[in-house]
Amino acid sequence: MLSRGYKTISLLGTLALLAPHSIAKLHIQPKIGFMASMLQLGQSDSQLLPHHAEDSLIFRTYGGETKDGDGKVTNIAPSQGANAAYFPEENALPGSVSKDNQDGASLLQYYAGVQVSYLEENLRPSDSYQFAPVINAYVLVEDGTQANIYSGAYKLDSLTTGGADMGLLITNNGNNLQLGAGGRFYRGEISTGDLFQAMKFVNLDQTGVVYNSVKTLFAKEDNKPYTATITPLFMPYAYVEYSTEVGDVAIAFIKTSYGFESTPEFDDLPDTTTQMFSGDAESFASNSIWQIHSAAVGIQARMFDE
């Protein structure tokens, strides 16, 4: 029976003999560039607009009240809708956005990653195509701009995130094509936008009209917008990547991906009475369909090729 030490030495020796052959085929290539993403926002059914059904939240025409001799109000002028969609008239059904509505946002983010493939390249020039497995992992740096979505209702911040994919590498004389699939995690924050601001700043003539606690509906007292965090959302995609060697070290690449549908969830929600998501964030999220298509352009390097 072999001792444990002998077995260990034998194992290391075997690995040492195999290693040069294995490492000779491993290509680890760092990549850097930028990625432009096209976030597509859809919905699976019609979506309620922010709405509150309480009468006290309706604008009233003050001068429309008439009172009898006892001071009892006998007639109240019809309530007026403020913004017919976002502040519906008394007893009106909440407005909704039709199912086929589309929206989205364009994002531009820095891209840094690494590509690992396993291939023993043919001598060049060669007429034959070679096939190899390939894996990519990358980080996307936070987009500094706020996207305006849902026509001024919300603003969207896209945060630093990452993704990975794997596929098939087809190569010939330094020209490479990749086909594969993977996913990225979308991280972001959504906050109330101009439409909510417009409601917050409503200020009516003291003699003509009064209004109730509109401010508490739409904005915090410190005048900051309400925000909700998007739970890191896995967004799957299929991709095609073309790359070509432009020197001994540098390789230029373009990677395009076509995203599949995902449904977001929200964390860190404001109080439901804010009406940020029609008062029901869970319903808003489960009704949402998000897709992301993207194009990454950059340079990768044959720095760690063996």
Add this chain to the structure above:
Amino acid sequence: MLSTKSLGITTIVISSFFTQAITISANIAGGTEHVTLEHRVAFKPRYTTETAKYATIYGKILPNHSQHVASADVRGEYQYSDNMGFYGAIGAVMPVESEHTISQGSFQIQHHVRPTLQVGGYYKIQSGSYIEAGANLSRLPFDLKTTQSGGVFPSFDIETNDLASYTLNANIGLSLPISESLLTTLSFGYGLGFQDTALPVASDISINNVTLLVEPTDTTNPKLGNLMSGKTALTLNRISIGVRYNITDIYN
């Protein structure tokens, strides 16, 4: 006036120049694009009495939508040096799904086939691949109408047809050879915008109902309802994959 003989000689000379100095190719591609309409909007409560005072919010809304497109163009390449040259192309882009509901269900936009003009430069690698960078100018014709049930402009009924806007893209592409005459191309266009298009003012607008499509110039005494700028800019980002066939090739 040129004689038939002179015309024939001229044709041969020009054809000879094109076949020897310019590579002519035909491209077809498909892809997806993301269209953004940029409007300036005044948000304010819609109210039927002018005794109300408003602190109007002026902002931009950027309704986005995506669509699949197919494109075809004819391209000419002029070789400047061994590895570098310039290209130009004219073509057309056809939307696969032309009608979209946007802006909280407020509008329907319909796209039509649009002409495009591309110019740029390329770097040809010894392996036969091309790296290309340039610009793409498109004229986007579209129709825009309100749905009367939208979140931003409810109850408005306006339809405007035959609008058009020029838009510019910065393009970058990479082409890999499949055979001597056939390449496969992958490209990305980043939207830069270019020109606003003027939306016509609806003649039946009155202060008490609809102010859509009116330029909001009077900010001290704003009109009622949601105001929408009379101008809109369109930008589009585009990803496409396709093939290019060299009809003539100065490299071969």
